[in-house]
Amino acid sequence: MTAENKQEEYIKLRVVGQDNSEVHFKVKMTTSMGKLKKSYAERQGVGVATLRFLFDGKRINDDETPKQLEMEDNDTIEVYQEQVGGSST
Numbered sequence: 001m002t003a004e005n006k007q008e009e010y011i012k013l014r015v016v017g018q019d020n021s022e023v024h025f026k027v028k029m030t031t032s033m034g035k036l037k038k039s040y041a042e043r044q045g046v047g048v049a050t051l052r053f054l055f056d057g058k059r060i061n062d063d064e065t066p067k068q069l070e071m072e073d074n075d076t077i078e079v080y081q082e083q084v085g086g087s088s089t
Contacts, residue, residue: 009028010027010028010029011027011066011071011072011074011075012024012073012074013025013027013036013066013075013076014075014077015077015079016077017044017079018080023040025039025040028066029065029066029067029071030065030066030067032064033060033061033065034062036077037051049082050081050082051079051080051082052079052082053077053078053079054077054079054080055075055076055078060077
């Protein structure tokens with residue numbers, strides 16, 4: 001395997017929260033996004049179920065990979081707090 005191929009195996013992703021804080025991840029193109037989501041949630045001290053992860057405006061599923069999502073180096077993932085509907089009682 002050449003150094004060039006090895007570099008292409010990994011990409012850097014920026015995960016940006018609602019407060020504009022950034023966390024950078026270096027992941028394999030074949031890594032499930034569920035791992036990245038869990039790692040981000042742990043760093044933020046929140047449950048992964050309370051967060052919504054979007055790439056190019058579309059929700060990211062746990063079983064998807066950067067390769068499937070056609071992500072490139074330095075792409076940005078946006079994270080939002082999951083909004084739960086309720087009554088105003």
